[in-house]
Amino acid sequence: MTDFxxxxxxxxxxxxxxxxxxxxxxxxxxxPPNVHVIRxxxxxxxxxxxxxxxxxxxxxxVLVLGCxxxxxxxxxxxxxTAKRIPLLQKILDEAxxxxxRIKLDWVSAAEGEKYQKVVTExxxxxxxxxxxxxxxxxx
Amino acid sequence: xxxxxxxxxxxxxxxxxxxxxNGEISKYIDLDRIADNLKSIENVKVVGIHDALCSREGQTxxxxxxxKHGFERAVIGACSPNIQGIIVGKALEEKGLNKYLFEQVNxxxxxxxxxxxxxxxxxxxxxxxxxxxxxxxTLEPMExxxxxxxxxxxxxxxxxxxxxxxxxxxxxGFKVYLLERTEELGGxxxxxxxxxxxHNCGICCMQYCKECVFTPKIEDVLQDEKIxxxxxxxxxxxxxxxxxxxxxxxxxxxxxxxxxxxxxVATGSKTFDPSDLPELNYSSPDVITTVELEQLIVxxxxxxxxxxxxxxxxxxxxxxxxxxxxxxxxxxxxxxCSLVCCTYAIGQARELVKLIPDATxxxxxxxxxxxxxxxxxxxxxxxxxxxxxxxxxxxKIYSTGGKLFVRAxxxxxxxxxxxxxxxxxxxxxxxxxxxxxxxxxxLHLQTDIDxxxxxINPMFPPEFRRGIYAAGCAQGPKGIRYSIDDAKSAASExxxxxxDGTVKMPRIxxxxxxxxxxxxxxxxxxxxxxxxTLIEDGKGGQIAKVDEVRCEGCGTxxxxxxxxxxxxxxxxxxxxxANVMGLVEEAGQ
Ligand SMILES: Cc1cc2nc3c(=O)[nH]c(=O)nc-3n(C[C@H](O)[C@H](O)[C@H](O)COP(=O)(O)OP(=O)(O)OC[C@H]3O[C@@H](n4cnc5c(N)ncnc54)[C@H](O)[C@@H]3O)c2cc1C
Ligand code: SF4
Ligand code: SF4
Ligand code: FES
Numbered sequence: 001m002t003d004f005x006x007x008x009x010x011x012x013x014x015x016x017x018x019x020x021x022x023x024x025x026x027x028x029x030x031x032p033p034n035v036h037v038i039r040x041x042x043x044x045x046x047x048x049x050x051x052x053x054x055x056x057x058x059x060x061x062v063l064v065l066g067c068x069x070x071x072x073x074x075x076x077x078x079x080x081t082a083k084r085i086p087l088l089q090k091i092l093d094e095a096x097x098x099x100x101r102i103k104l105d106w107v108s109a110a111e112g113e114k115y116q117k118v119v120t121e122x123x124x125x126x127x128x129x130x131x132x133x134x135x136x137x138x139x
Numbered sequence: 140x141x142x143x144x145x146x147x148x149x150x151x152x153x154x155x156x157x158x159x160x161n162g163e164i165s166k167y168i169d170l171d172r173i174a175d176n177l178k179s180i181e182n183v184k185v186v187g188i189h190d191a192l193c194s195r196e197g198q199t200x201x202x203x204x205x206x207k208h209g210f211e212r213a214v215i216g217a218c219s220p221n222i223q224g225i226i227v228g229k230a231l232e233e234k235g236l237n238k239y240l241f242e243q244v245n246x247x248x249x250x251x252x253x254x255x256x257x258x259x260x261x262x263x264x265x266x267x268x269x270x271x272x273x274x275x276x277t278l279e280p281m282e283x284x285x286x287x288x289x290x291x292x293x294x295x296x297x298x299x300x301x302x303x304x305x306x307x308x309x310x311x312g313f314k315v316y317l318l319e320r321t322e323e324l325g326g327x328x329x330x331x332x333x334x335x336x337x338h339n340c341g342i343c344c345m346q347y348c349k350e351c352v353f354t355p356k357i358e359d360v361l362q363d364e365k366i367x368x369x370x371x372x373x374x375x376x377x378x379x380x381x382x383x384x385x386x387x388x389x390x391x392x393x394x395x396x397x398x399x400x401x402x403x404v405a406t407g408s409k410t411f412d413p414s415d416l417p418e419l420n421y422s423s424p425d426v427i428t429t430v431e432l433e434q435l436i437v438x439x440x441x442x443x444x445x446x447x448x449x450x451x452x453x454x455x456x457x458x459x460x461x462x463x464x465x466x467x468x469x470x471x472x473x474x475x476c477s478l479v480c481c482t483y484a485i486g487q488a489r490e491l492v493k494l495i496p497d498a499t500x501x502x503x504x505x506x507x508x509x510x511x512x513x514x515x516x517x518x519x520x521x522x523x524x525x526x527x528x529x530x531x532x533x534x535k536i537y538s539t540g541g542k543l544f545v546r547a548x549x550x551x552x553x554x555x556x557x558x559x560x561x562x563x564x565x566x567x568x569x570x571x572x573x574x575x576x577x578x579x580x581x582l583h584l585q586t587d588i589d590x591x592x593x594x595i596n597p598m599f600p601p602e603f604r605r606g607i608y609a610a611g612c613a614q615g616p617k618g619i620r621y622s623i624d625d626a627k628s629a630a631s632e633x634x635x636x637x638x639d640g641t642v643k644m645p646r647i648x649x650x651x652x653x654x655x656x657x658x659x660x661x662x663x664x665x666x667x668x669x670x671x672t673l674i675e676d677g678k679g680g681q682i683a684k685v686d687e688v689r690c691e692g693c694g695t696x697x698x699x700x701x702x703x704x705x706x707x708x709x710x711x712x713x714x715x716x717a718n719v720m721g722l723v724e725e726a727g728q
Contacts, residue, residue, distance in 0.1 A: 007722075022248040029253060037249050039220075042695065053719055057723040059722075074691055074695065080698070
């Protein structure tokens with residue numbers, strides 16, 4: 001498994017998590033290069049199908065990052081995210097996809113270090129889980 | 140990218156430009172390799188690399204390139220779009236590129252600066268840019284939303300902040316509705332006996348005090364023809380969006396309705412209620428708050444004589460001030476510092492020493508905070524005048540045998556003190572005004588960790604506030620001077636908006652597809668901004684319609700819609716999926 005290079009997507013809300021990822025950069029906090037950010041306006045606009053699409057295309061893990069509860073730029077958008085993602089995880093589990101490949105977390109615009117930590121730990125977790133079995137199929 | 144031919148935009152051409160950022164990117168990412176890899180991709184008409192696209196030379200370069208190659212869409216691989224993005228695309232926009240056909244890919248903050256291995260960073264940048272290329276082809280040309288701003292303002296709260304804002308806006312010629320829920324204007328400052336830093340008549344100039352040489356401000360407000368003052372009145376409801384909001388006010392003589400273009404929230408603060416903390420013994424008549432002491436001082440001014448304590452009218456000879464009551468300790472109220480309490484308590488202590496020359500006045504403090512000009516001198520004068528400063532927390536205030544005691548620690552002397560006290564004054568901190576959460580909800584404002592209204596970074600473009608400003612203590616504890624500053628800056632922003640009369644907002648709003656929408660109304664239920672209504676579709680059914688002024692573009696409705704009818708412009712399913720696929724192509728190997 002030494003040459004397994006996990007490929008991971010991260011949906012980051014524009015207002016907090018994307019800015020947190022930028023702050024990590026500005027602070028030059030080094031992290032593994034496996035996570036690719038897709039910017040969305042709010043974590044609440046991450047449709048489950050985006051995540052499913054990524055996973056069925058062989059992506060090894062998906063992070064959904066939003067503002068901390070109470071800090072969503074759209075007030076309570078992330079309350080919905082907090083309900084949706086666990087539901088999505090359940091569905092994926094039912095479908096035989098390890099739900100640990102999906103992770104929801106909150107990263108504020110001031111938390112460059114937390115972003116680094118979340119990314120580093122998630123890459124490690126996915127490394128442990130091994131490649132997404134759907135990699136070979138890609139439907 | 141070979142499977143891209145079936146889509147209309149396949150014909151459209153992309154200009155791809157990579158920025159070295161004066162080495163900040165090119166040191167960590169092999170841009171030439173990326174350019175080589177991507178130049179042969181269909182739709183990519185031209186690939187260019189520049190030292191600094193945001194510089195004047197870079198902007199000229201982009202303009203020339205646009206003229207020379209005439210591409211319809213552009214992808215820029217450079218810094219974060221949230222940092223310099225607004226600048227980088229400007230040149231292309233000037234040369235006729237629709238700004239909605241532009242995608243800036245972040246290869247600096249989220250790539251070059253965080254990955255030490257040039258090969259890996261290059262591979263990631265390639266994937267990110269590929270995602271951007273795929274995405275840009277799905278974007279549609281668009282115009283900004285133009286919003287008109289009604290030329291009238293609502294100011295909620297008639298304290299110093301609200302009055303100052305109202306006066307400024309009125310002076311600029313606009314109609315102002317000034318709403319105050321009590322029976323008089325002036326707010327807290329009006330009830331203070333003296334104020335820092337003059338230790339005299341308030342800088343707000345509204346005191347009854349005889350020394351006041353300035354024109355009382357309340358009169359100015361009442362006499363201004365452009366200001367309609369509504370006393371004993373509260374907001375009933377607010378409807379509408381940026382630039383045009385319909386206000387219903389509950390006034391003593393029935394409801395009152397009007398429309399405004401802008402709003403300033405100046406609801407101020409309330410003070411912490413010490414009865415929540417039994418160790419303070421606030422139920423004892425001679426344990427009072429600083430607010431109550433103000434009333435005693437005002438009473439003394441009117442009546443003459445000395446200060447009289449509440450229980451028996453005796454002139455107090457030993458007085459203890461307790462600082463940070465309800466502040467700086469989450470377990471005992473709030474975590475935030477109320478900023479003005481050290482200052483005003485010192486002012487009150489000085490006044491007491493002056494009124495009762497043989498009194499001993501202690502101030503028990505954790506540390507003194509007065510980040511104001513003149514504070515150090517004020518503090519020094521208090522020490523000269525005999526005020527005793529004791530560093531340390533108090534553990535309790537208790538009564539026994541008809542006497543009042545303060546048990547305190549003096550950390551400088553390393554001693555525990557039991558001080559018999561005639562009067563104890565609690566320097567209570569500030570919290571958001573009663574009911575301000577209702578206003579926050581009606582206006583969709585955000586609050587901060589301290590529950591006060593969030594201070595939006597003033598560097599953000601003014602459109603971010605959607606015509607609503609919070610000022611003064613509504614935005615956190617502060618002194619009068621700073622409240623006035625706040626009021627003036629909010630007023631000037633509001634005036635500018637109303638003078639311009641219109642504002643352009645990026646069109647990142649939801650849109651319902653009339654063919655897919657079944658009128659189920661799920662989106663209506665989830666939208667917090669009341670931006671969606673169901674309208675007749677002309678065929679006997681209903682469809683969703685989004686008010687693009689009210690919609691803030693969060694995308695919550697798009698997930699709620701089971702029929703894929705609702706999308707956010709620029710973030711529709713194909714647009715996000717294209718981005719995902721672009722990343723998968725390169726990263727998922
Ligand atoms: C004990 C004490 C002493 C102080 N001493 C000093 C000092 O010496 N020097 C100094 O610079 N500062 C001092 N301050 C701070 C000063 O009081 C504030 O800076 C100032 O009052 C802020 O003015 P404001 O208009 O923002 O709020 P406020 O004075 O609180 O006024 C808010 C107004 O809005 C009204 N209102 C609230 N909610 C609504 C609603 N929903 N609808 C309609 N109306 C509403 C209220 O009735 C009130 O009239 C002191 C504060 C305290 C607590
Ligand atoms: S949720 Fe979808 S289908 Fe239902 S009304 Fe809204 S847009 Fe139409
Ligand atoms: S995007 Fe958000 S604000 Fe706009 S209509 Fe949908 S739910 Fe409402
Ligand atoms: S804007 Fe960040 S989670 Fe909603």
